[in-house]
Amino acid sequence: MQNEYAPPRVDVADVNNVSGNISDAMIESLRGTKPWTMLIAVMLFVVAGFMLLGTFGVIIGGLAMTAMGGGNVPTEMRSVFLAIGVVYSIFSVIYFLLGFYLIKFSTAIGRLLANGQPAELASALEQQRKFWKLAGIMTIVGIVLMVVWIVVLLMIPGILKMGGLH
Amino acid sequence: MEPLSPAVVTVLRGIQPWVRFSGVLLFVSALLSLLAVIDALLGGNYLNTPQSTSEELMLAVLLGVVNVFFECILGYCLVAYAIRIGHFVNNGVAADLERALNMHRQFWKSSGIYAIVFIVAMVIMMVIAMMLAFAKYSGAN
Numbered sequence: 001m002q003n004e005y006a007p008p009r010v011d012v013a014d015v016n017n018v019s020g021n022i023s024d025a026m027i028e029s030l031r032g033t034k035p036w037t038m039l040i041a042v043m044l045f046v047v048a049g050f051m052l053l054g055t056f057g058v059i060i061g062g063l064a065m066t067a068m069g070g071g072n073v074p075t076e077m078r079s080v081f082l083a084i085g086v087v088y089s090i091f092s093v094i095y096f097l098l099g100f101y102l103i104k105f106s107t108a109i110g111r112l113l114a115n116g117q118p119a120e121l122a123s124a125l126e127q128q129r130k131f132w133k134l135a136g137i138m139t140i141v142g143i144v145l146m147v148v149w150i151v152v153l154l155m156i157p158g159i160l161k162m163g164g165l166h
Numbered sequence: 167m168e169p170l171s172p173a174v175v176t177v178l179r180g181i182q183p184w185v186r187f188s189g190v191l192l193f194v195s196a197l198l199s200l201l202a203v204i205d206a207l208l209g210g211n212y213l214n215t216p217q218s219t220s221e222e223l224m225l226a227v228l229l230g231v232v233n234v235f236f237e238c239i240l241g242y243c244l245v246a247y248a249i250r251i252g253h254f255v256n257n258g259v260a261a262d263l264e265r266a267l268n269m270h271r272q273f274w275k276s277s278g279i280y281a282i283v284f285i286v287a288m289v290i291m292m293v294i295a296m297m298l299a300f301a302k303y304s305g306a307n
Contacts, residue, residue, distance in 0.1 A: 022170060023260060029267035036274035043281055122173040129177050132184035139191060 022118055030124070034109045037102045044099030051092035058085040094138055101131035170263070175255055178266075182251045189244030196237035203230035229287060236280040243273035 062081030108124035111117070206227050250266035253259075 021260065023264055025264040026260075026267050029264070029271045033267075033271040033274050036271075036278040039278045040274065040281060118171045118174075122171055122177055125174060125177040125181065129181045129184075132181055132188065136184040136187050139188070 022112075022116070022121060026121075027113065030109045030121075031113060034106050034113075037106045037109075041099040041102035041106065044095050044102065048092045048095035048099060051088050051095060055085050055088040055092060058088060094134070097134060098131060101127050101134065105131065170260060174263070175258065178251045178263075179255050182248050182255065185244050185251070186248035189241050189248060192237050192241030192244060196234050196241060199230055199234045199237060203227055203234065206230070225291075232283065232287075236276065236283075239276050240273060240280070243269055243276060247273060 058081055062078055062085070065081070066078060105124050105127040108120055108127055112120035112124060206223060247266055247269040250262055250269055254262035254266055
């Protein structure tokens with residue numbers, strides 16, 4: 001239901017009354033930002049690389065265990081190795097994407113510093129928007145998974161107890 | 167100097183909620199880290215295992231304090247960045263964008279320094295752990 005007593009309001013996304021130019025202070029801030037975003041991007045790529053190595057390590061470890069154990073390796077153990085490998089590979093992709101957006105942000109800043117075109121500022125900020133959106137969504141997913149994990153851990157003793165009673 | 171385009175405002179409007187969310191989460195994380203440090207100082211067992219020595223506990227507390235310090239700085243930078251984006255989006259004054267981008271620069275600079283400190287601390291701890299293990303092994307033989 002609409003509030004009849006609310007003050008009049010216009011909220012139009014495509015009408016922006018922007019005044020001013022891309023100032024020297026903005027350029028200097030972006031110039032100072034670039035090396036740090038590059039550094040973090042490289043670190044994110046390194047972490048993604050380690051995660052990928054971890055994925056291969058877990059898969060090879062699981063296969064080796066199955067090969068050496070013959071039919072004695074329980075199916076649950078193989079499933080655990082597979083699950084860890086899948087989680088590692090997902091994290092690897094996420095870290096890679098975060099690094100990728102930061103690199104694109106840094107290169108757009110570089111173009112802005114070279115050409116001074118205002119479109120490059122919008123381009124750089126667009127990469128930043130993608131970075132923060134992905135980081136935010138992944139944080140929400142992480143928090144939800146953590147809560148689910150805590151609930152599951154709290155329920156396990158109860159389930160085991162009920163199983164024992166029956 | 168080139169004029170600012172309205173596209174900048176549209177993009178910043180998309181950035182603001184995610185940046186504010188991350189900033190608030192950093193403060194929450196800092197609070198949890200602080201609780202862990204206080205727990206360790208009061209003799210709790212969150213950072214302090216029964217096997218750990220007093221030196222190891224002090225190292226864990228020190229790293230915890232450094233962590234709280236950096237998380238507070240990073241959270242402050244992000245929340246301030248989000249607030250200044252809000253001012254720019256609402257008023258369209260270029261000076262607000264200058265302040266926002268300056269806060270953004272401070273955030274990434276602090277993140278970079280935090281990452282370097284973290285890596286250096288990790289390397290130092292690995293070297294100390296290797297030296298202690300070597301000394302223990304030499305003493306046993």
